[in-house]
Amino acid sequence: MKRVLAMLVENKPGALARVVGLFHQRGYNIESLNVAPVDDGSYSRLTVTTRGTESAVEQIMKQINKLIDIIKVADLTEGEHHELELALIKIAKVNDLTSIKKIIKSMNGKVLKNDESACVISVTGTSIDINNLLKVLKKKKIIETVRSGSIGLHESKKTLTI
Amino acid sequence: MKLSGGDMLMRALREEGVKFIFGYPGGAALHIYDAIFNQKKIEHILVRHEQGATHAADGYARATGKPGVVIVTSGPGATNAITGLATAYMDSIPLVVISGQVASHLIGTDSFQETDMIGVSRPIVKHSYIVQKTEDIPAIINEAFHIATTGRPGPVVIDIPKDITAPENKFEYKKPAKVSLRSYQPKIHPHPGQIKKAAKAILSSERPVIYAGGGAIMGNASTQLKALNKILNIPVTNTLMGLGVYPANDKHFMGMLGMHGTYQANMAMHNADLILAIGARFDDRITNTPSKFAPDARIIHIDVDPASISKIINADIPIVGQVKESLDALIKEIKRSKIKIDSEAVSKWNDQIKAWTAMHGLDHEMYLKKSKSKLIMPQEVVQQVYRVTKGDAYVTSDVGQHQMFAAQYYHFNKPRRWINSGGLGTMGFGLPSAMGVKLAFPNKEVVCITGEGSIQMCIQELSTCLQYGLPVKIININNQALGMVRQWQDMNYSGRYAASTYEESLPDFVKLAEAYGHKGFKVTQRNKLGPTLEKAFALKDQLVFVDVYVDQSEHVYPMLVSPNGSMQDMWLSRGKKT
Ligand SMILES: Cc1ncc(C[n+]2csc(CCOP(=O)(O)OP(=O)(O)O)c2C)c(N)n1
Ligand SMILES: [Mg+2]
Numbered sequence: 001m002k003r004v005l006a007m008l009v010e011n012k013p014g015a016l017a018r019v020v021g022l023f024h025q026r027g028y029n030i031e032s033l034n035v036a037p038v039d040d041g042s043y044s045r046l047t048v049t050t051r052g053t054e055s056a057v058e059q060i061m062k063q064i065n066k067l068i069d070i071i072k073v074a075d076l077t078e079g080e081h082h083e084l085e086l087a088l089i090k091i092a093k094v095n096d097l098t099s100i101k102k103i104i105k106s107m108n109g110k111v112l113k114n115d116e117s118a119c120v121i122s123v124t125g126t127s128i129d130i131n132n133l134l135k136v137l138k139k140k141k142i143i144e145t146v147r148s149g150s151i152g153l154h155e156s157k158k159t160l161t162i
Numbered sequence: 163m164k165l166s167g168g169d170m171l172m173r174a175l176r177e178e179g180v181k182f183i184f185g186y187p188g189g190a191a192l193h194i195y196d197a198i199f200n201q202k203k204i205e206h207i208l209v210r211h212e213q214g215a216t217h218a219a220d221g222y223a224r225a226t227g228k229p230g231v232v233i234v235t236s237g238p239g240a241t242n243a244i245t246g247l248a249t250a251y252m253d254s255i256p257l258v259v260i261s262g263q264v265a266s267h268l269i270g271t272d273s274f275q276e277t278d279m280i281g282v283s284r285p286i287v288k289h290s291y292i293v294q295k296t297e298d299i300p301a302i303i304n305e306a307f308h309i310a311t312t313g314r315p316g317p318v319v320i321d322i323p324k325d326i327t328a329p330e331n332k333f334e335y336k337k338p339a340k341v342s343l344r345s346y347q348p349k350i351h352p353h354p355g356q357i358k359k360a361a362k363a364i365l366s367s368e369r370p371v372i373y374a375g376g377g378a379i380m381g382n383a384s385t386q387l388k389a390l391n392k393i394l395n396i397p398v399t400n401t402l403m404g405l406g407v408y409p410a411n412d413k414h415f416m417g418m419l420g421m422h423g424t425y426q427a428n429m430a431m432h433n434a435d436l437i438l439a440i441g442a443r444f445d446d447r448i449t450n451t452p453s454k455f456a457p458d459a460r461i462i463h464i465d466v467d468p469a470s471i472s473k474i475i476n477a478d479i480p481i482v483g484q485v486k487e488s489l490d491a492l493i494k495e496i497k498r499s500k501i502k503i504d505s506e507a508v509s510k511w512n513d514q515i516k517a518w519t520a521m522h523g524l525d526h527e528m529y530l531k532k533s534k535s536k537l538i539m540p541q542e543v544v545q546q547v548y549r550v551t552k553g554d555a556y557v558t559s560d561v562g563q564h565q566m567f568a569a570q571y572y573h574f575n576k577p578r579r580w581i582n583s584g585g586l587g588t589m590g591f592g593l594p595s596a597m598g599v600k601l602a603f604p605n606k607e608v609v610c611i612t613g614e615g616s617i618q619m620c621i622q623e624l625s626t627c628l629q630y631g632l633p634v635k636i637i638n639i640n641n642q643a644l645g646m647v648r649q650w651q652d653m654n655y656s657g658r659y660a661a662s663t664y665e666e667s668l669p670d671f672v673k674l675a676e677a678y679g680h681k682g683f684k685v686t687q688r689n690k691l692g693p694t695l696e697k698a699f700a701l702k703d704q705l706v707f708v709d710v711y712v713d714q715s716e717h718v719y720p721m722l723v724s725p726n727g728s729m730q731d732m733w734l735s736r737g738k739k740t
Contacts, residue, residue, distance in 0.1 A: 013292055013294070055472070059472075062469035063469050065469075068288070068346050071344055071345040
């Protein structure tokens with residue numbers, strides 16, 4: 001089962017490597033990873049998506065928690081949560097932009113550029129939304145794709161802050 | 163007064179109460195070594211290989227409970243320390259390992275003796291630091307000791323680029339404030355509700371077993387454990403790492419459990435209706451096939467590390483907390499409880515264990531009485547060492563059959579007396595760890611029970627022992643083979659002894675000991691064993707190497723049947739299964 005884990009990590013040398021290394025050491029895969037400093041910049045928020053049984057995820061969370069630089073960790077998939085990913089997609093020049101705009105409208109899509117060399121669009125959505133969009137765009141020959149990896153947030157009163 | 167980075171380091175170590183540094187110098191560490199030279203409070207022990215330094219510091223830590231300190235240089239010095247770090251990490255031993263690093267401006271340029279120590283050691287440390295500013299040294303040392311010694315202890319690496327300790331750059335030494343880390347709060351108190359549940363479960367059980375491991379030793383909970391069982395009077399077993407935390411001479415002690423545990427201990431675990439696990443981690447050398455583990459038992463698991471709980475075997479009643487504090491709470495709760503343990507049922511259970519012991523318990527007499535055979539039995543060597551040292555020595559060991567015989571036949575009545583690499587199983591651990599113990603307790607008997615294979619992995623430390631006057635006793639159970647490997651080859655590979663013998667290449671250990679300036683004895687006849695050991699231990703101020711030739715064909719039993727066996731499936735002797 002897919003899991004979205006959120007964690008707060010001290011912005012210290014090597015901290016990210018410890019988190020990433022741990023997944024490998026304990027035999028888990030990272031499907032996507034997003035990281036950036038938040039608040040005062042003294043710590044970063046990471047979102048990791050992974051797959052595993054409930055007990056496997058419980059074990060990996062306990063192991064993550066043991067890392068000295070980890071401030072907090074939560075499994076967002078345990079409850080209601082928002083999950084969003086950003087993608088930039090480059091396709092060949094589009095002659096009729098309206099059809100493209102229609103396809104990407106529901107995903108906050110924008111056409112960043114459309115000229116002789118290429119058409120670059122940006123979309124946000126769940127990973128599944130983006131997967132689906134990429135399937136649709138396949139017909140148009142995708143030149144290049146970049147995805148941010150999911151970021152996630154508890155929906156309710158629950159928070160993951162310091 | 164302003165201090166250089168090197169002097170700051172020494173002062174910070176002094177403030178942590180450090181008495182010994184185990185180390186080896188080299189280019190990137192030379193500023194630090196100059197600072198060592200300029201002070202008198204901390205003694206530096208020059209080992210002969212950095213692996214020896216880490217094991218010596220580790221032995222010191224295991225015997226004293228205080229963190230061991232190591233200094234090595236960059237590159238090969240640092241990588242040589244890796245085996246010792248992994249050894250300490252697996253057994254949760256507090257070490258602070260300081261590695262010199264190339265100067266900051268050279269990092270990342272593949273400069274001479276540059277190794278990414280932080281990267282290389284990452285999976286085998288509790289935490290690590292690279293020092294970026296000289297002024298940070300006091301705070302980092304302070305934090306490192308805090309992290310190494312609290313919660314579930316473990317090794318911490320501090321990598322220090324050479325420029326950071328340069329004598330010409332001096333800074334004000336700021337005494338660090340008490341460590342407070344928002345991301346690390348190791349002080350966890352056991353949950354009172356869980357303690358209540360545990361007490362109730364114990365008191366309503368009929369076939370309870372206490373299973374205590376290295377965490378109970380690390381957590382200094384021996385007194386509590388004994389007090390608890392004064393009330394309960396139930397059978398106790400210890401893991402290889404836990405030996406001594408419960409006295410072996412107590413009538414409720416069943417011996418070690420697991421792979422080479424006693425028949426009664428393994429049978430008791432399998433048939434228990436309640437297992438109280440204390441600072442133990444249900445590793446694969448204990449449980450055998452996890453799905454077949456203790457089918458009828460409710461499991462209470464006390465551990466300071468939540469990640470150890472329900473990792474392999476699901477705990478019905480998890481208790482996360484310091485072992486000592488948790489046991490204190492449990493004792494209180496049991497005393498207060500209105501339910502009393504069914505003493506009739508427990509006494510029946512204790513009788514059952516006695517019956518198991520009588521049936522297939524370790525046969526102590528057998529090895530001493532095998533008088534027909536001229537060959538010395540390896541078990542007998544341990545028994546004789548036990549006799550001569552009156553069971554009161556610190557015993558370090560290596561890895562192999564000799565280690566298991568030592569664990570089975572030297573009966574430890576106190577914690578921190580049995581010093582061995584249980585988790586990683588590091589050959590070469592025995593001699594250097596004995597040095598660490600002897601430095602900590604110069605007036606105590608320190609014995610290294612080793613094998614001719616293992617001892618050769620850190621034999622160079624004989625030289626260190628001469629330099630610092632460390633009269634440990636080395637008992638080499640010489641079966642002229644990598645015995646444990648050979649045993650597996652007997653059992654699983656039809657006796658095809660691939661690379662487990664040395665042909666005629668074994669050194670003359672007596673001459674070797676003498677070459678290093680020590681005393682050596684060789685024993686080949688069983689009637690000489692006792693007297694030679696007595697002679698050896700009578701030489702109080704000398705390191706004595708006793709090379710005992712033993713029966714090569716002997717196996718360690720009992721042995722859990724694997725794969726797919728449960729804890730009651732054991733080989734009891736050659737070709738004989740339960
Ligand atoms: C560094 C290291 N290499 C290899 C092993 C695998 N191993 C485990 S026991 C053993 C044989 C040890 O031989 P010896 O020290 O003579 O002990 P014996 O079993 O003969 O008593 C070996 C090779 C190990 N544990 N550690
Ligand atoms: Mg051997």
